[in-house]
Amino acid sequence: MTATPPLKPVNTGRRPGISMEAAVQRRARLAEEMRVAKMVRRLVTPEGAAIQLKLGSASERAGAFMIDIAIQWAIVIATLLGLTFVVGALSPGSANIAFAFWLVFFFFVRNFYYIFFEIGQRAATPGKRILGLRVASRDGGRLTANSVLARNFIREIEIGLPFQFALMGGDQFGAWMALFGLLWSGVFLLFPIFNKDKMRVGDLIAGTWVIKAPKAKLMDDITSSAARPDVSSRFAFTPAQTEAYGIHELHVLEDLLRQSTPEIKAQVATRIRAKINWARTEGETDLVFLEAYYAALRRRLEQRMLLGERKTDKFDVR
Amino acid sequence: MTDLLKSYRFREERQGDWKRLDLILTKAENGGVKNLTDEQMLALPRLYRQAVSSLSVARSISLDQNVISYLESLCTRAYFFVYGARTTLGERMMQFLRRDWPAAVSQSVWTTLLAAFFFFGGWALAFFLCLQDMEWFWTFHGQNLFDGRNPDATVEYLRSTIYTDESTTGDGELTAFSSFLFNNNAQIALFAFALGFAFGIPTAWLLVYNGVMIGSLYAVFWEKGLGYEFTGWLMIHGVTELSAIVLAGAAGFVIGGAVAFPGGRTRLASARAAGQKAATMAMGCVIMLIIAALLEGFGRQLINSDTVRYAVAGNTLVLWLVYFYAPRKAPDA
Numbered sequence: 179m180t181a182t183p184p185l186k187p188v189n190t191g192r193r194p195g196i197s198m199e200a201a202v203q204r205r206a207r208l209a210e211e212m213r214v215a216k217m218v219r220r221l222v223t224p225e226g227a228a229i230q231l232k233l234g235s236a237s238e239r240a241g242a243f244m245i246d247i248a249i250q251w252a253i254v255i256a257t258l259l260g261l262t263f264v265v266g267a268l269s270p271g272s273a274n275i276a277f278a279f280w281l282v283f284f285f286f287v288r289n290f291y292y293i294f295f296e297i298g299q300r301a302a303t304p305g306k307r308i309l310g311l312r313v314a315s316r317d318g319g320r321l322t323a324n325s326v327l328a329r330n331f332i333r334e335i336e337i338g339l340p341f342q343f344a345l346m347g348g349d350q351f352g353a354w355m356a357l358f359g360l361l362w363s364g365v366f367l368l369f370p371i372f373n374k375d376k377m378r379v380g381d382l383i384a385g386t387w388v389i390k391a392p393k394a395k396l397m398d399d400i401t402s403s404a405a406r407p408d409v410s411s412r413f414a415f416t417p418a419q420t421e422a423y424g425i426h427e428l429h430v431l432e433d434l435l436r437q438s439t440p441e442i443k444a445q446v447a448t449r450i451r452a453k454i455n456w457a458r459t460e461g462e463t464d465l466v467f468l469e470a471y472y473a474a475l476r477r478r479l480e481q482r483m484l485l486g487e488r489k490t491d492k493f494d495v496r
Numbered sequence: 497m498t499d500l501l502k503s504y505r506f507r508e509e510r511q512g513d514w515k516r517l518d519l520i521l522t523k524a525e526n527g528g529v530k531n532l533t534d535e536q537m538l539a540l541p542r543l544y545r546q547a548v549s550s551l552s553v554a555r556s557i558s559l560d561q562n563v564i565s566y567l568e569s570l571c572t573r574a575y576f577f578v579y580g581a582r583t584t585l586g587e588r589m590m591q592f593l594r595r596d597w598p599a600a601v602s603q604s605v606w607t608t609l610l611a612a613f614f615f616f617g618g619w620a621l622a623f624f625l626c627l628q629d630m631e632w633f634w635t636f637h638g639q640n641l642f643d644g645r646n647p648d649a650t651v652e653y654l655r656s657t658i659y660t661d662e663s664t665t666g667d668g669e670l671t672a673f674s675s676f677l678f679n680n681n682a683q684i685a686l687f688a689f690a691l692g693f694a695f696g697i698p699t700a701w702l703l704v705y706n707g708v709m710i711g712s713l714y715a716v717f718w719e720k721g722l723g724y725e726f727t728g729w730l731m732i733h734g735v736t737e738l739s740a741i742v743l744a745g746a747a748g749f750v751i752g753g754a755v756a757f758p759g760g761r762t763r764l765a766s767a768r769a770a771g772q773k774a775a776t777m778a779m780g781c782v783i784m785l786i787i788a789a790l791l792e793g794f795g796r797q798l799i800n801s802d803t804v805r806y807a808v809a810g811n812t813l814v815l816w817l818v819y820f821y822a823p824r825k826a827p828d829a
Binding site for chain 2: 229231279384391396
């Protein structure tokens with residue numbers, strides 16, 4: 179969710195003052211950041227501003243597909259039941275026409291369900307929308323109807339083909355053929371896993387990819403409550419105290435203040451007090467202390483950032 | 497208050513506009529552009545540019561994760577809306593029918609000829625093999641597929657399958673059958689398109705296979721002296737249906753050719769350009785198959801005169817050829 183800062187070369191060698199355990203944790207964290215950064219693509223808008231697009235992962239897309247398949251089956255079965263009811267109630271003789279109608283309807287649901295939704299303003303099927311995904315053109319231009327057609331017609335070999343081979347059977351020769359076909363068509367099915375842009379064959383042909391488009395909510399700034407005069411006068415942190423942590427810890431603290439339980443906040447407050455040698459004053463609650471420290475830390479780090487120094491974490495001593 | 501953080505003041509001054517943009521986008525996403533008032537429409541570009549510049553400033557001065565991720569999401573949504581497609585579905589369909597579809601087909605003459613070669617090659621192969629020795633029919637079809645339309649059938653039976661006898665069949669049955677055929681053919685057409693990705697080889701095989709199926713059946717009727725009548729029965733809708741299958745194969749070859757021989761472009765760029773064209777053709781095939789199903793379901797069953805059947809077939813052929821290949825005025829761009 180966050181904008182990943184450009185990663186600078188990391189010195190993973192041991193440094194004085196860093197325990198072995200902390201170094202291992204830090205390395206794991208940086209590796210995770212690298213992994214996330216690999217899924218980010220920069221899009222430069224015609225205004226010259228860069229927007230970071232995050233690609234949808236293979237598992238999210240599989241999930242969206244499952245939801246869509248479930249919806250398609252629900253539509254098809256509901257229509258079949260509805261038609262059976264209507265035919266049974268009204269005119270038993272028209273069963274053939276009803277069946278003909280249903281068959282054509284089935285074809286359109288099977289092939290045009292995705293096209294119908296992706297051609298719309300949101301460029302996403304209901305399944306994609308639930309998981310916060312959308313289809314976008316790979317060159318940043320507009321998503322054309324032809325691209326939507328292409329990426330969805332190709333689905334036939336990605337899903338239809340392996341499925342048909344899986345159902346095929348017969349004698350020994352036939353079974354071997356089916357196995358071979360399944361392996362061959364499995365290449366198309368598993369295509370998204372093996373390329374860095376997580377494109378399926380349809381995306382490749384259509385020039386599209388699937389990105390995350392979550393709707394974020396703007397929440398209150400945590401420093402707003404710490405800025406009240408009565409609070410800010412009570413917490414006067416020394417420069418040394420605000421140097422104790424870096425940007426990573428600040429972000430962790432932000433997440434904690436926005437969504438953690440009081441017990442965890444109390445534990446963290448205790449640890450921070452110990453680390454910066456802060457004597458608890460009378461009537462000071464954990465929440466107020468954390469908010470005040472967050473504000474002081476952010477002020478300090480933002481000042482340094484303006485001067486071009488990003489203190490990435492508490493081990494970053496410059 | 498001087499004690500506020502710079503990044504907080506920055507946000508305080510601008511968040512009103514961000515929230516306005518958010519509101520407009522939510523409205524547009526839920527109900528399309530029609531929902532927006534003129535005032536909102538005019539404000540949108542300014543708010544969008546402001547949000548984008550806020551984002552780049554926020555990245556360099558703010559360490560508030562929530563603000564940055566909010567702006568990222570807001571700008572992404574706004575970008576896709578501002579630079580997104582503006583045409584309505586109706587306009588899009590008209591453009592498809594008037595320009596895109598015939599243009600895509602007429603640009604792919606060579607792949608169309610190649611597809612036709614495979615399809616009619618398979619047809620001719622099966623036809624001549626079967627005429628020489630009817631045993632071939634059983635090799636191609638395995639067991640009996642065409643409800644008794646095989647070399648052992650009598651001339652009278654075969655003739656009865658070509659013409660509709662009012663007394664024996666209810667029309668509901670025929671509708672069901674033709675919609676089943678439409679379903680089947682359309683799925684094959686989309687398959688032929690999609691299989692093009694594997695360098696077009698499976699597409700070629702699919703075309704030959706379908707050609708062989710029809711060619712061998714043709715031989716059965718030919719041998720019994722029903723060639724003229726069978727042609728009328730087949731071609732009244734077959735002109736449209738078989739053209740659709742050939743064009744779907746051509747669409748597959750367009751993709752296969754672009755993936756196998758990208759030329760000066762990268763393989764990705766080449767696949768992409770071809771994909772747009774081929775998808776247009778495949779979409780067109782679905783439309784042709786709907787028309788073919790209508791001709792088959794109604795036209796063929798109602799018209800029992802050979803001459804009229806040939807006339808319909810000839811007319812559809814001319815219509816398709818003119819529609820696809822007649823030179824047209826370049827669009828005023």
